[in-house]
Each structure stands twice: as C-alpha cells, then as structure tokens.
Amino acid sequence: MNHRGMMKLQTKLALFNLLSKLVFSALFIGFLPLIIERINVRQTDNELVNKREEVISLISEVGIEPFILSDSASGFGSYNILKEEYISLERAETVDEWNYIDVTQRIIDNETIDYRVLHYSLKIDGEYYLLEIGMSLASIRYSARNIRNVMLVFLGLFIIVTLLSDLTYTARILRPLRIITGRLGETSSPSFDVAEPLVTSTEDFVQLDRTLREMMKKISELFRKEKEITVNISHELMTPVSVLRSKLENMLLHEDLDPEVEAGLEESLRTLHRLKTLVNSMLMIARIESSQYMKDETVDLCELVREVTAELAPVAEDGGVTMIVKCEKSHTITGSNRSLLFSMIYNVVNNSVKNTAEGGRIDITGRDAGGRFEVSVCDTGKGMTPEQLDRLFTRFSNRPDPAGNSIGIGLAITKSIADFHNIAVRVLSEPGKGTQFFFFFPVNSL
C-alpha cells in the first residue's frame, strides 16, 4: 500500500544520509578556497622571508655595489619570465624602517597582477635601501582551484558509493521488518500458526518480533476460544431442540390424529424451527465475525446472481412481480465463500420480492462501475423511512413479520458477509417508491 506522502523506511534513511552528506560536502567545498588561500599565503610569506634572508646574505657577501650603481638613481629590478616572482632593490628616499608583507597590484606589460610583496628596509654604509620581493598570487589561486576540482570529483564519487552501500545495507538490516510485516498479514485468516522466532542481530527487531509473536499467540487463542464457544453453544442448544423436534415429528405421524392436535403439533414445530433459525443465525454471524469460514473459492458473480434469481423466480412470478436481470459480462472474484455470497445476495433479493406488491418490478444489475464491480437490487416496493434505514443492519430490528416467518436477522447476516469479503454496501430507500441496494466488490479481489 503506497499512500501519498508515504515513504519506505529504507528510502527515508537513504535520503537522510544523502542529504547530510550533500550539506557537509557543500560546506566543505564552500570553505575550501578560504582554507587553501590561508595556507598558501602563510607558505608564501615564509618563502618571501627565506628569500629575503638569501638576498641579505648575498649582499653581505658581495656588497651592495653589484646591485646598485653608486651614481645611478635607479635601482635593481628583476622578474622571472612568467612574472611569478620579482625582486627589486633601490635606494630609499626615507629613513623609515620597513618590514612588512602586503598585497600590491603591479602593471607589467599592460597586465595587472596581484602580488604578495615583502617590503624590507636595509641600512648599508649609512645608506638606506628598500628591498621588495614579490610572488604572484595568480599561481596560488590557480592551485587552489585545482585542489577544489579534485575535491569535487572525489566527494561526488564518495556520495554515490556511500549512497549505494547505504541502500544495500539498510535493505539488509530492515529485512526482518519486512518478514514481520508479512507475518502480521496472515493473522486475518481463521487459523494461523504463530511463526518461529526471527533470526536477526538487531536487538530492536528481536524485541518487536517477541512482542508481536506474543500478541499473535493471544489472537490465535482468542480465535480458538471463540470457535470453541460457538461449538459449545451450538451443541448445548441444538441437542434439546433436536430431541423435541424428533418427538414432535414422530407424534405427527400417528394415524388418526385429531386435526386440531395435528395443527397444534405443526405450530409447535414451527416455533421450534424459529428457535433453531435464531440460534443458527446468531452462530452464523459469530462464525463469520471470527473468520471461521473458508474463503478459497472463485465465484462468477453474474452466474451467482442468475442462480439467486432463478431460485426466487417462481415466488416473484406468483406474486406478480417482474424480475429483470442484467448481468452479461462475466465477472469472477477470488478468495471468497460461494455459499455465503449466495446468502448475501439471496437475502436482499428475497427481501425485495417480499416487499414489492403485485405489478411491481425488481431490477438486478451487475456492472462495472469505475473499476469496481457493482451488483444492485432495485425494487419498486414499499420502501423504508430514514429511521428504518438506520436500523436496517441491526439484528432483530427489521420489519417485524406478522406471519412469524422472518426473524429479522437476514440483513444483519448480509452485512457481516459483506464485511467478511470487504464488500461495501449502500442502501437508498424512499417510502412508497422503493429500495435500492448496492454491493461494491473490492478491486483487489477482481
């Protein structure tokens, strides 16, 4: 069953994992350039300081002269070919002491380049000089981009691989849950065995399984008890009824009985029959409600409808009621109990026949109605008031029969059979106009 907005636990876990990894990766990728830049800047600064020391030691070896001509105003300047680094040394105009590193833009060959530049002032032979060593930031940024790209590919792969492994693993550890769910489905049948304990290393599932198995044991026990009760009630009540019935029937066979005595015996038999019917009907409902009936037959609904109407045709005809059956398309349902379904439809059609006056009409129709199969019984009979309609399926509350034939439990039986088969029932009725009875057979059993 997949309801809208519902998701499997496995999917939920996998989605959560995926999301958390994506968030983490995005943060990582976002902050990566900053981190790389900081590291790079620190490393560049160290290198600049090292280079300064090299230059200073060079100057102290060979003197300042090879770099600065004493009469020249211009200083020394050198770039390497790719303009990644440069060094300049020139006379300082001020006597300030400089020793700092900053970022400076230089325009070289019409190209603006950001440099990390170390400024340092030297005092040699009373003269002040300014030393600048620069390293291009472009190369630093370039390498940062490279690292980020590699990281992106790596993280992408990481996410895909872990997603797959998450899915496989959760499917594996959630297997017991699927088994448990499957077992629970079996409890709807009249007799089920409580399954063996589940083998799993997940403690939660062991616990769940234990609780559920205990519950199933209780349900199974309840089913058994209910069955025992119906069997006992049946035995205790039917045995004396049976004795009485046989006695009365034997009496009725005596020859030369007074007609009055004969009629009296018949009346007693009729009363006894009512008692028997009452008990049987109650037991039948109890048995249906405790799922003691098998549901293992495949039934052709149109065939069933025709069978019901054939049974009732002579009575309808005798009463001057026209029955019209329309159910051409054969339609079968599986997992059902044929004789119960027969009773279900029979009760309703019989009710219509009883409550429709001479000249009336009963339409029994079987048809596809929006994917599900619908059997309707519509009569032009007495109809019912809304109050009667409300109590229609309540035991012993229907249309008391003056002749003492009906005990008013037929439609209660119909309803419990319908519920037992997941058949929806709808009734429309209007006093004086008639009653419409609808059975909607579930789609899943089509």
Place this chain on the structure above:
Amino acid sequence: MNVLIVEDEKSLAGEIALFLKRENFICEMAHTGTEASEKIAVNLYDFVLLDLGLPDYNGLDLIREAKEINADVSFIIITARGAVEDRVKGLDLGADDYLPKPFALAELHARIMAVARRKFRIQSPDITLGGFTIKTSARKLLHGNTEVEITRKEFDLLYYMVINSSKVLTRHQLYEHIWGNTLDDQYDSNFIDVHIKNIRKKLNLHGPAPWLETVRGVGYRISTEGQ
C-alpha cells in the same frame, strides 16, 4: 437394512429408532463411543448414524476404526456442533453424508435412501401415482408415455414426498429439504405453497393428481391409498 444409531442423547436415539423401525429398518443403539466401537466390531451394519459429539470418543476416530473392519459400512454424521470444518473432515474420512441437528426425520430417511441408492446401487422401482409414473433413476416424471415438464426443484420436492409417502410433511420440512440450513432465516411459508401450486398446475395439464394432498394447517402429503 441394519442401522446403528450412535447418539449419547438417549431420547433422541429412541425417536430416530422409532421412526426408522416404522420404515422397516433394523435398528440398534449405542449411547457411548465404546459401546459403538464394540457393536461395530461384532455386527455388520449397513448404516451408522454417528453423533460426533460423543463424550468418551472422538467420532472421527470411530469412522476410521469401523472402515478398517468393514469398508462397506456407510456413515451419516449427525451433529449439533455445527463447526464448519467438522463437515469437511467427516466427509474426508469417508462419511457418506452430514446432517446438522436439528434435522427432520423425513430428511434423515431421504438421505439414507440416497446413500443406499448411490452406494449399494439399489434400483428404486419406478413409482406409480394415478396415471403418473416417477422414473426414479432417470429423475423424470411421466404421464402415460409423455414426459411432464417440471423443474429440478419441483422434482426434488415431489420425490422427497414420495420417499416419505403417506406421511404429512410440514412446509418447513419441505423448505429445509430444498434450501438447506443456510437460508433458514429467509424461510417463507409461501415458497413451498408456490412450488406445490406450480407442480399441481403442471400435473393437471396431463391428468388429475388427487394423490398430492393438502393437509390443512399442517402441510402436504402424497397419499398412496388406493394405488
């Protein structure tokens, strides 16, 4: 035919025996499973009417036991337990029929006759009623040499009355025979009257059928007097 009635309810066993003796059966009774088991071991019965709810014996075990001694014995289970699977189990074990209590004695009689026909291939003789003949094995009703068109249900009704002829049958008994117990709550005395009315109509097209009698206030009877 020899019948053993295995029923712990003594008065019920007595009534069944009384009825069957009147129909010329030879009846014996057993009120416990042990007694039944002993009787089955020493006597040859054609029929055992078995109540499954014996206090000292599982009735289904008794069937198994009896079938080992005499495979030909026929069992009709009579039970008040009404459990759905009892019927299936009983028939699986080789019982020939199953009757839930309370049953009509006339129904029991009809069932015994049906099993006898099926099992012992007893050819019931054709039955003559006035100008009509019931061809039992062909399940046909003739008037002279002309077939009378009646429905299967109508034939069943007629035949049920013939088997129990000269006994009055109530509408309930007739209804029960045709529609069984499942549709009990839908009983309508009118049903049987309609069917009898239709049978009479069809018979009268061919000839008079005074043998199909209405017993006022009780039911119907086929009279064999003067046949």
